[in-house]
Amino acid sequence: MKLSTAIRRFDTQMRADGKSPHTREVYLRDLRLLAKWLRRDANISTITPNRLARFLTSRTFTHTARGKHKAVVSINRSKSALRSFFRFLTDSGCLKNNPTRLIRSAPCTQKPPTILTRREVKHLLSTIAKHKTAIAKRDHLMFSLLLGTGIRLGSLVGLSVGDVDLSGGTLRVNGKRNVEQLVFLNRGLKRGLKTHVVGRNAEGPLFLSVSGNRIGPRQVEFRLKHWLKQAGITRRCTVHTLRHTFASRLYEKTGNLRLIQRALGHRRVATTEIYTRVTDGKLKRAIRNLGQSG
Numbered sequence: 001m002k003l004s005t006a007i008r009r010f011d012t013q014m015r016a017d018g019k020s021p022h023t024r025e026v027y028l029r030d031l032r033l034l035a036k037w038l039r040r041d042a043n044i045s046t047i048t049p050n051r052l053a054r055f056l057t058s059r060t061f062t063h064t065a066r067g068k069h070k071a072v073v074s075i076n077r078s079k080s081a082l083r084s085f086f087r088f089l090t091d092s093g094c095l096k097n098n099p100t101r102l103i104r105s106a107p108c109t110q111k112p113p114t115i116l117t118r119r120e121v122k123h124l125l126s127t128i129a130k131h132k133t134a135i136a137k138r139d140h141l142m143f144s145l146l147l148g149t150g151i152r153l154g155s156l157v158g159l160s161v162g163d164v165d166l167s168g169g170t171l172r173v174n175g176k177r178n179v180e181q182l183v184f185l186n187r188g189l190k191r192g193l194k195t196h197v198v199g200r201n202a203e204g205p206l207f208l209s210v211s212g213n214r215i216g217p218r219q220v221e222f223r224l225k226h227w228l229k230q231a232g233i234t235r236r237c238t239v240h241t242l243r244h245t246f247a248s249r250l251y252e253k254t255g256n257l258r259l260i261q262r263a264l265g266h267r268r269v270a271t272t273e274i275y276t277r278v279t280d281g282k283l284k285r286a287i288r289n290l291g292q293s294g
Contacts, residue, residue, distance in 0.1 A: 001094055002041045007031050010088050020154050030081040033060055044089060049099045052082070056103070076105040113244035113274055120233055121147060121245065127231040135210065139223050141192045142207055142215075143242065149183045150246035150264055151175075153217050153239045162202035164193050175265040183263075244275075251275045 007028065014024045035041070037060045055061055061078065064070055070078075082100050089095040116124070125147075128140040146156060155173040163172040169190055171183040185193070197206070205214035221239055228237055243264070251260050260266075260275060 001044050003035055003044055004041050006044050010085050013088055027081040030078040031085055047099050049102050052099050072106050079103050079105055114241050115245040115248045124231045128227050141196055146242040147246055148186055148189050150243045157215055157217055159206035161197050161200045161204050161206055164197055166190055166194055181265050247275050
């Protein structure tokens, strides 16, 4: 089987498994790097462990398109994509032996997630609230929902009016791998959603674009950039930063990783441990300040 055919089949399998468009895009980009390095549409049976090792040490793999060295976390993600691809080929009977069986991830120290401070969150939302247009009201509710629940961007844009249960104070969302999850709403969100959904069709999208269609991920990202600029918040911040902010604040209040794991829908608590690093940073600064005051 040709590599190009194998990649297409793998993409079909990822769709069937409910992988998000973002995950599929990232995995396919890594596989196309391999295809580029091979320079021709090789047969998958010719891709040996030694050939993969040479690919992993090549400039094609280790450097970005701009010629910069890739971060260790990016390299490990690419290795994970290769492992998933060739595992699929062996599990489906297309290959007898998995050429990635010798590939190991490099050790790396994961950086603490970027989060917004309490002051920045308050200033962002108050900046949006000053505008009384329908778009501003929609945006205020969208970003309040992201900050108050920690749901992913894909889950947000996939919400329908019928997913809101005001009496139960919950929101039904589809997370990764299309796993349904109940998310709890605070009082402010329940009030905002009550006004937002009144008279709306239960099967319709919860958040609409200007054209009246379901709002898309890029539109949400664009709106966040717009309001961050309006609020004078210049450091890099994405929609996913709001999820990190929610999780970090919840960990500060509870100190319970299992609870954060449940709130975020993580399969493994190890994934959630990144939020302890935020607290570690605060502890380090506090001890430093304590020494200076002495």
